Amino acid sequence: MWQLVVLVAVVSLGIALTIVDERREADSDAEHTVTEVAATLALSDGTADAVRAPDPSAVLQPETERIRAATGVDFVVVMAPDRTRYTHTDPSLIGGAFTGSIDRALAGETFTETFTGSLGPSVRAVAPVFSGDDVVALVSVGVTRERIGDRVAGALPQIFAVAAAGLVLAAGASLALSRRLRRQTLGLEPDELRRLYEHRDAILHSIGEGLIVIPAGAGPDELLDLVNDEARQLLALPDGTVRIADLPESLVAASGGDELHVAGDRVLVVDRRPVLWEGRTIGTVLTARDRTELRNALGELDSVRSFAETLRSHAHESANRMHTMVTMVELGRYDEAAAFGTADLRLSQGLVDTITAAVHDPAVAALLLGKTGEAAERGVELTVTDDTRLDGTAPLGTHEAITVLGNLVDNAIDSAADQPGEGWVEIAIARTDGGLRITVSDSGPGLDDAALERASARGYTTKATGPAGRGLGLALVRRIVERHHGTMAARREPESSITVVLPDVVLPYGGAS
Structure with a gap:
């Protein structure tokens, strides 16, 4: 359950980051689009000529609407330097004053901004129209935040579908891993394993007999699975890890049952038994008791x-x-x-x-x-x-x-x-x-x-x-x-x-x- 909670949290965080990234990418695309459209229209010779015509709106309105429809933007406004609109998506607003910043454009710079205008909050670009060295008009192209939100909303089903598939796969993998771990730990929970280890460690350090576990099929240079304190003392074994080669040769070759062995100054009774699990031998356990006295x-x-x-x-x-x-x-x-x-x-x-x-x-x-x-x-x-x-x-x-x-x-x-x-x-x-x-x-x-x-x-x-x-x-x-x-x-x-x-x-x- 904890694994599932963690997975849900990670996937939820991934969804949120993906949505934020998708919104940022949509804003970036919108800025790029409106800037290119505004700059292209401003650099067109026809735009400067139309501005000088007796009725600029009659010439520019059909053209800007065609461009708006072709590029997918929400509005294309051509205006005089005094903010008077020559074109607009809503014809009733033609002749009105443009709302928004134009100072940088009048200075000859093309820029973008997010501003709330007549169509609501939008990402817009404003570019100057030159005739020689003079700015004779301005072009503003924008995409409303609503349209950008619709684009992000359209991507949400795909995002959630991918996230749901990832969550299902991760949950399945977590379940398989959990079952494998349970098989390997004989169904014991982590707390049970901790208690079992603590009890085992305490018992191994307190028993008065030497205990050694040799892995099955191990060579002389391989490490012993287990050596308790009493075994180290009886056999004068080094601290830390112990190799099979560190044991007395006669002890490794013991045939089984109680046998007397001499190890240094001590006489030991050694018992050798195989360790069986599900019908197969997984190691050998040696117990040694001091019988010197x-x-x-x-x-x-x-x-x-x-x-x-x-x-x-x-x-x-x-x-x-x-x-x-x-x-x-x-x-x-x-x-x-x-x-x-x-x-x-x-x-x-x-x-x-x-x-x-x-x-x-x-x-x-x-x-x-x-x-x-x-x-x-x-x-x-x-x-x-x-x-x-x-x-x-x-x-x-x-x-x-x-x-x-x-x-x-x-x-x-x-x-x-x-x-x-x-x-x-x-x-x-x-x-x-x-x-x-x-x-x-x-x-x-x-x-x-x-x-x-x-x-x-x-x-x-x-x-x-x-x-x-x-x-x-x-x-x-x-x-x-x-x-x-x-x-x-x-x-x-x-x-x-x-x-x-x-x-x-x-x-x-x-x-x-």
Whole structure:
């Protein structure tokens, strides 16, 4: 309706301007016509001769009426310099005095004016008639304002017809545009769209999950349709527009459902879903939830659970040994019972002494003791090399050291346990010139460079099935190594191993070797 009101107003203004322009053009045409007729008649030799005749009116009246009829003017008056009329459209006015301005004509100038005379308001021209250098008569030719108005009135039907046609076409185009806009806005009015945008913007800024919308069929250099504040924070995205290439590659390639991804120092649960509209895919929506603290808590819980399982196993084995020694005592075999008990004690104490002597950090030592029992339960022999020495976890913090060592050992135990025969895992920790070196070797197949690269981007596992989030271990290790400007390398010969080197001195990124 507002569009229609505006169109009517514009068309009405156009009609008014057209009428004004038509009236101005009609006045201009009338001035031009009367000036030409008056000048032509004044310059005619017959006019000057007729004025000097005994009866000028008898000669000039028929001629001026013929000229008036031929040119469409309303009057042609020839007069003496004293205003006495020789001719007029109304014969009864011949001989009377001409009303109007003649001073400029007596001075030899042809001019036009609008004046109210005997026939009413008119546009008239007055021209001098010369005989030599003297003005012997004047010629006045005029068109009444009524005739000019009739001309404008005659053009009004055409003006209104064109305006009406334009209004109909514009209204039709406006209606078509309105319907198209309604289809594109799902029938929502502007106020509804504004409220919907305000609510959407407020919700996107307030929700605690990262939200990203990727347009369908978009290339790496194309812009994302939507990135909320939480997504920018979780993925460390830049302000302003964001390209698809700015997202982590593993995130763009997510297959769907809840998946764990490592992004910087964060562990994210990412869900990827297609956006469908009327049966076609118009984009993809990614939601990301921060599970870093939960993952850390689960990791600590896994360590506690592993330690509890080790204690349970040890308690079970201790009970068996105790029953054996009690039975030996009951049978009177005291020497054999003492030898059996002290041998087992020496073996356990020897393992504790070996690890605590090599590793002075109590948390790391406890981790290795727990992993030793876990490996033994799975039929894997875990050993620490004789040259292992660890007086402190620097440059890593204690939690970082447990994350790095624990994930490397877990992967090695999994790999060795899956192989036929007796598996083994060997740990070597030592300080080198200016850094800390951790090497975990095993009897498994190992990783190549491509597998290690995949592990650093998303996480890697050789397991076909397993708990959600399996395969994040190496990715978490890689993030810690990169944060400390270290390196991580894998090899398969002469045995499979992963080596992490962490410099004591903070170097520019990529400067550690």
